Each structure stands twice: as structure tokens, then as C-alpha cells.
Amino acid sequence: MKSPWLRLIRFTQNQFVFCINDSNLSAQQRYLYLRRGLLLILCMVAMIPLIITAGLSYNQYRQVVKEEVESNARWSTVSTKQNIETFLGKLRSSISIIADAYSFMDLTQQNTLDLVFEKLKHENPGVVDLSVIGPDGVQQTYSGPFNLTGKNYAESLWYSKTLAQQSYISEVFLGFRNLPHFVVAVSRKISTDNSHWILRASIDTETIDRFLLSIHSDIVEDVFLVNSAGLLQSSSSFYGKVGAQSPLTKIPRKNRLNLVEEYRNSKPIIRTYSPIKDTPWTLVLEHTQYAEKKPWRQFKRKLLIILCVCSLLIVIAAYRIAGFVAASIRSADEAREALLAQTEHNDKLASIGRLAAGVAHEINNPLAIIHAKAQLLKDLLALTKDFEYREKFLAQLDSQQKAVARSRDITHRLLGFARRMESKLEPVWINMVIEEVLSFLEREAQYKSVRIDLDLQQDLPAITSDQGQLQQILFNIINNAIDSVDKNSSIEIRTKKVEPAAIRIEISDHGPGMSPEIQKKIFEPFFTTKNEKDKQGTGLGLFITYGLVKKLHGDIQVQSVVGIGTTFILSFPEQRQD
Amino acid sequence: MKKTISKNKVLIIDDEIEFAETCAECLALRDFEVMAFGDANEAMNFIRSDWKPDVVLLDLKMPEIDGLEVLDMIKNYDPRIEVILITAHGSTEHGISGMQRGLFDFLMKPVELDELVEKIHQAINLRLSVQD
Numbered sequence: 001m002k003s004p005w006l007r008l009i010r011f012t013q014n015q016f017v018f019c020i021n022d023s024n025l026s027a028q029q030r031y032l033y034l035r036r037g038l039l040l041i042l043c044m045v046a047m048i049p050l051i052i053t054a055g056l057s058y059n060q061y062r063q064v065v066k067e068e069v070e071s072n073a074r075w076s077t078v079s080t081k082q083n084i085e086t087f088l089g090k091l092r093s094s095i096s097i098i099a100d101a102y103s104f105m106d107l108t109q110q111n112t113l114d115l116v117f118e119k120l121k122h123e124n125p126g127v128v129d130l131s132v133i134g135p136d137g138v139q140q141t142y143s144g145p146f147n148l149t150g151k152n153y154a155e156s157l158w159y160s161k162t163l164a165q166q167s168y169i170s171e172v173f174l175g176f177r178n179l180p181h182f183v184v185a186v187s188r189k190i191s192t193d194n195s196h197w198i199l200r201a202s203i204d205t206e207t208i209d210r211f212l213l214s215i216h217s218d219i220v221e222d223v224f225l226v227n228s229a230g231l232l233q234s235s236s237s238f239y240g241k242v243g244a245q246s247p248l249t250k251i252p253r254k255n256r257l258n259l260v261e262e263y264r265n266s267k268p269i270i271r272t273y274s275p276i277k278d279t280p281w282t283l284v285l286e287h288t289q290y291a292e293k294k295p296w297r298q299f300k301r302k303l304l305i306i307l308c309v310c311s312l313l314i315v316i317a318a319y320r321i322a323g324f325v326a327a328s329i330r331s332a333d334e335a336r337e338a339l340l341a342q343t344e345h346n347d348k349l350a351s352i353g354r355l356a357a358g359v360a361h362e363i364n365n366p367l368a369i370i371h372a373k374a375q376l377l378k379d380l381l382a383l384t385k386d387f388e389y390r391e392k393f394l395a396q397l398d399s400q401q402k403a404v405a406r407s408r409d410i411t412h413r414l415l416g417f418a419r420r421m422e423s424k425l426e427p428v429w430i431n432m433v434i435e436e437v438l439s440f441l442e443r444e445a446q447y448k449s450v451r452i453d454l455d456l457q458q459d460l461p462a463i464t465s466d467q468g469q470l471q472q473i474l475f476n477i478i479n480n481a482i483d484s485v486d487k488n489s490s491i492e493i494r495t496k497k498v499e500p501a502a503i504r505i506e507i508s509d510h511g512p513g514m515s516p517e518i519q520k521k522i523f524e525p526f527f528t529t530k531n532e533k534d535k536q537g538t539g540l541g542l543f544i545t546y547g548l549v550k551k552l553h554g555d556i557q558v559q560s561v562v563g564i565g566t567t568f569i570l571s572f573p574e575q576r577q578d
Numbered sequence: 579m580k581k582t583i584s585k586n587k588v589l590i591i592d593d594e595i596e597f598a599e600t601c602a603e604c605l606a607l608r609d610f611e612v613m614a615f616g617d618a619n620e621a622m623n624f625i626r627s628d629w630k631p632d633v634v635l636l637d638l639k640m641p642e643i644d645g646l647e648v649l650d651m652i653k654n655y656d657p658r659i660e661v662i663l664i665t666a667h668g669s670t671e672h673g674i675s676g677m678q679r680g681l682f683d684f685l686m687k688p689v690e691l692d693e694l695v696e697k698i699h700q701a702i703n704l705r706l707s708v709q710d
Contacts, residue, residue: 362666
């Protein structure tokens with residue numbers, strides 16, 4: 001499985017499988033894993049479309065911005081190139097016209113040349129000087145600020161190129177004046193012989209610089225001219241003055257526009273190359289890359305903010321939903337477990353009840369024999385003459401019969417629990433039953449100085465139930481409460497009607513309370529917390545009570561805190577749904 | 579089987595013969611004429627032959643025959659014989675069912691002899707009042 005998404009899905013699946021199957025985990029951990037798994041899945045489901053949408057928008061907008069930037073770069077390059085070509089073309093045609101209009105002889109006249117220069121300069125302000133070079137390469141006449149008359153150019157590159165090409169625009173060079181300039185020169189034949197003369201105009205590079213400077217804008221960061229070797233033919237904002245070597249080495253010379261994405265000092269730029277027609281120059285423009293542009297940066301920032309806010313909302317929502325779902329599952333599980341435990345408990349009690357009934361029956365027969373034999377012995381002793389141990393015999397037999405009576409109490413209670421006799425159903429007023437039961441227990445409570453506080457709802461409806469069994473239930477619980485509390489303590493008994501159609505009885509004591517372990521066992525038979533010597537508890541009271549409550553279709557619950565007290569909560573339906 | 583001559587006749591039927599005999603001896607000491615049987619059929623034959631008891635103490639659960647059937651047999655033979663059911667079994671259903679068939683009372687093992695004697699006297703008194 002190579003895709004990270006598939007791995008993530010597998011991982012999420014594992015989280016579920018893990019939390020469901022691993023029985024070594026505590027319930028707490030299982031729900032934690034479940035919650036995490038849900039969180040992960042919900043986040044994935046919501047985040048994947050968001051991320052895809054954001055990615056698509058990012059790419060789409062980047063493409064648009066990039067194309068716009070490139071299109072602007074092309075446009076400004078083409079227009080700059082055309083301007084330069086127009087400027088140079090105009091200059092060259094002016095010089096050609098002069099060379100055609102005037103003969104070599106005319107222009108060797110200083111006055112004529114000065115006049116022509118003035119006119120030329122008027123039309124082309126960048127022209128610095130104008131000179132006439134004879135067939136021998138020596139400058140014949142010169143009009144301009146420098147004194148260059150008599151200089152020999154026969155060895156100059158531009159001279160030979162001009163003779164070869166008839167018209168020529170040179171690279172920038174220093175020349176005799178030792179200042180960077182370039183020349184526009186035309187050669188013409190002298191009519192008298194076959195030799196050539198040259199008319200040459202010099203233009204200082206500041207003119208070109210000024211011209212190119214006007215091209216700079218927000219997006220055009222640099223514009224300059226280079227020759228094929230990469231030497232600067234105009235000043236560059238980044239690479240230096242005229243004549244300096246630029247870092248550009250491979251200058252494309254194809255007669256079309258070249259656009260490349262490059263880095264200048266680690267900053268992305270777009271560079272365009274465009275050769276200037278009939279010159280050794282290539283126009284270079286450097287543009288701000290789209291990534292550096294404000295709209296793109298704004299877009300990225302907004303996209304990031306939207307992405308972050310949405311992700312945050314998704315995570316919060318997923319967290320809440322996962323928490324809610326996990327909690328719902330947990331509470332459903334707990335309810336099911338409680339129900340199972342309850343069912344198990346009921347089954348256990350029923351089985352114990354049946355078993356107890358069987359055992360009680362089997363025990364009653366031998367008990368009856370023991371009891372009858374003891375009685376017979378007592379009867380026979382009564383008929384016998386007095387002898388030494390007579391009283392002791394009688395005492396032993398009494399004791400034996402008492403022990404049998406105690407055993408009988410136990411077996412009868414067990415049988416009483418297991419018994420399934422028909423309930424006698426009649427309208428029963430719970431408050432009255434409580435008062436009756438209390439009348440039995442009044443003396444016991446007074447003896448222990450236990451106060452019994454009653455909070456009985458006066459308008460309670462009658463319930464259809466078995467009064468005798470209700471009495472037994474309440475007697476057992478209230479009796480236990482009185483037994484459990486210390487002297488001068490109190491017991492509260494509350495009744496109220498609860499929805500739907502049931503009566504609720506709460507019996508609270510301020511006794512020692514019970515630990516959760518004890519609470520689990522109190523309805524089991526033979527479980528007692530009463531001290532045998534003090535109270536002779538059989539451990540059947542609550543067992544029987546529980547059975548009776550269930551028989552009356554009621555419910556009994558216990559809430560207890562060690563050191564604070566215990567509350568038994570009983571509820572009975574108003575009408576039996578038999 | 580033991581026999582004691584007395585004024586009022588009591589017959590005990592219980593498969594727990596030791597209980598029946600001990601009980602019989604105790605009652606004999608209290609001036610009853612008592613017969614004790616571990617087998618219900620044998621007891622019935624005895625009743626039918628020549629010895630009609632005033633009161634029968636009857637066990638509910640016996641291996642061959644149910645106490646309630648024996649009750650029916652006794653009542654069919656002579657409805658004036660009063661029957662007290664003595665059982666180790668806790669169910670009062672049988673008691674209720676027995677009452678409907680003419681049972682005098684219902685006692686649970688182990689029985690207090692004084693209580694038993696009291697019941698027997700009540701039964702005899704009832705029988706006498708009916709006869710009157």
C-alpha cells in the first residue's frame with residue numbers, strides 16, 4: 001500500500017478494529033481510541049475536499065497570474081525593442097540621407113559639416129558629434145565637442161565593418177575620447193575614384209540610458225542592452241555601468257523574443273531577451289516574478305487564512321461530533337451492560353431461590369425429626385423419676401429445639417422467597433402502609449433514640465398492589481435502617497408521585513454507608529453486614545425484599561456513600577401491567 | 579408401627595417414618611390413640627378395615643402417592659375425618675388447594691408439638707360440632 005491516503009485509511013480502520021477487538025484495553029482506553037478514530041475519519045472526510053479545492057484554486061490562480069506577468073513581460077519587451085529600433089533606424093536614415101545629399105568634398109568643408117551637425121542634433125538630440133573619415137581612415141572633418149580631427153580609424157573594427165556593410169551601428173566603446181559611446185556610420189563611394197569615405201555620428205550611452213530608464217516600472221525591474229559576449233551596452237540597475245561584464249553569458253541571438261525564469265540573488269525573476277535589429281545588441285528586461293507580486297501574495301495569504309479557519313472549524317466540529325458519538329455509544333454500551341448485569345443478577349437470584357427452596361425442603365424433614373425426637377425426650381423425661389442430671393438434660397433439649405427453631409426460621413424464609421403464591425391485589429395507599437409499618441418499629445426507634453422524619457406527599461394516588469408484601473418490604477428496609485444507624489441519629493422517609501404513573505419511596509439513613517463492593521452484594525442471599533452476636537442477621541432480609549419488589553413489578557435501588565449514609569429508592573407502578 | 583390406646587384417634591401418614599413414629603409417641607403421651615404409617619396405601623387399608631381416625635396428619639410429598647390424592651381418598655371414604663397437612667415444602671398453593679378439598683389446616687415442618695396438639699384439638703372440636 002503506497003499511497004499515504006490509503007495508509008491513513010488503513011490506520012484509521014486499525015484504530016476501530018483495535019478499539020473493538022482488544023480486550024486488554026480498559027473501557028476508558030477503548031472509548032478514547034474510538035473517539036480518536038472518529039475524529040480522524042471526520043477530519044479526513046471534511047479536510048480532503050477542502051485541501052483539493054484549495055490546491056486547485058492555488059494552481060489555477062498561479063497559472064493566471066503567471067500568464068499575465070509573462071504577457072506583460074512580452075509586451076513591454078516588444079514595445080521597448082520597437083522604440084529602440086525606431087530611434088536607431090531614424091538616426092541611421094538621417095545619416096544616410098546626409099551622405100547621399102552631400103558629397104565627400106562638401107562635407108570636408110568644416111562650415112558645411114557644422115551646419116549639417118546642427119540640423120542633425122536638432123532632430124536627434126542624443127548625437128554628440130559628426131565626422132567625415134576619408135578613404136585612408138583618417139578623420140577629415142569633425143563637428144562636436146572633442147578635438148578628434150586627424151585621428152586615424154583605419155584599424156578600428158567599426159571602420160572595417162562600415163566599409164563592408166555600408167552602414168553600421170557599433171557596440172559601445174571608449175575610443176579616442178575615452179568615454180563610452182557608440183557610432184552610427186555609413187560609407188559612400190567617392191565618385192572620382194573607387195575609394196570610400198565614411199560619415200559617422202557618435203551617440204553617448206547616456207542617451208540610451210535615459211531612454212531605457214523611462215521603461216522602468218513596478219514590474220520591469222531592470223532594462224539594459226548587452227552584446228553577444230555579455231558586456232553591458234547600457235547601464236543596468238543590478239549589474240553595473242556600461243562596459244561592465246554582466247553575469248549573462250549565454251545570450252540567445254535568435255531573432256525572436258526569449259523568456260526565461262531565472263533567479264537573481266535567490267529572487268525569482270522573468271528575464272526576456274530580444275535582439276535589436278541591425279545592431280550587435282540584445283535588449284534584456286528583468287521582470288518581477290509572479291510569486292513576488294502583490295495580488296499573488298494577497299491571494300496566498302487569504303487562501304491560507306481561509307484554509308486555517310476552515311480546518312480549525314472542521315477540527316472543532318469533528319472533535320465535538322466524535323465526542324458526542326463516542327459518548328452516545330458509551331452510554332448505550334453502559335446501559336446495555338447494566339441491563340445485562342441486571343438480567344444476570346435476576347437470573348442468579350431466581351436460580352438461588354429455586355436451589356434454596358429445594359435445600360430448605362430437604363432440610364426441613366430431618367429438622368422435623370430432630371425436633372420431634374427432642375420433644376419426645378422431654379416428654380419421657382417428664383414421666384421419669386428425678387435423677388442427677390435431669391435439669392441439665394432438659395436444658396440441653398431446650399437448646400437443641402431452639403437451634404432447630406432458628407434453622408426453621410431460615411428455611412421458612414428461603415421457602416417464602418421462592419414461593420410463588422398469588423398476590424392479593426387491592427388498592428393500597430403507600431403512606432398508610434408506611435405509617436402502619438412505623439407503628440411496629442416505633443418502639444425499636446424510641447429505644448435507640450432514632451428520629452424518623454417523614455416527608456410524604458399527601459395527594460398520592462392509591463396503587464394496585466399487595467399490601468402485606470409491601471408491608472414486609474418496607475418493614476425490612478426501615479428495620480435495617482434503624483439497625484444501621486447510631487443512637488440519636490435520624491432516618492428520612494419520602495414519598496412522591498413520579499412520571500410515568502409510579503410512586504417513589506426513598507428511605508435514607510445516616511449510618512455508616514456501604515462501599516460499592518458491598519452494594520453489589522446486598523441483595524444476594526446470606527450476605528449480611530450485621531454482627532451475628534448483636535443482631536443475628538440471616539442475610540435473607542434484603543434478598544427476600546428484592547424478590548418481593550420484583551414480584552410487585554417494582555424497582556429497588558441503593559445509593560450509598562461510606563461515612564455519609566444509605567438511601568434505598570423504591571418505585572412501584574400505579575397499575576400492575578399483568 | 580406403634581399403637582397406643584386413647585380416647586381420640588389420630589393417624590399419621592408420612593414416608594419419613596421416623597418422624598411419624600416419634601410424633602406418634604409424643605401424641606400418645608398426650609392421651610391420643612395414634613397409628614403411624616410410612617405407606618399411604620397401607621394406612622388407607624387400615625382405615626377402611628376397622629380403625630376410623632378422628633384426625634389424620636398427612637405428609638404432602640410422598641414417593642408413591644401425592645398427599646392431596648390421599649386427602650381425596652380419605653374424604654371420599656369419610657368426609658368427617660379431619661385432615662391436617664404437614665409438609666416440609668414451602669408452597670402454600672398446596673395448602674390453598676387442600677383447603678378447597680376439605681383440608682382442616684396446613685402446618686410446616688418442623689412442627690411445634692404444642693401447636694400440633696392445639697390444631698388436633700381444634701379439628702376434633704370441629705368434628706364434634708358437626709356431629710352435634
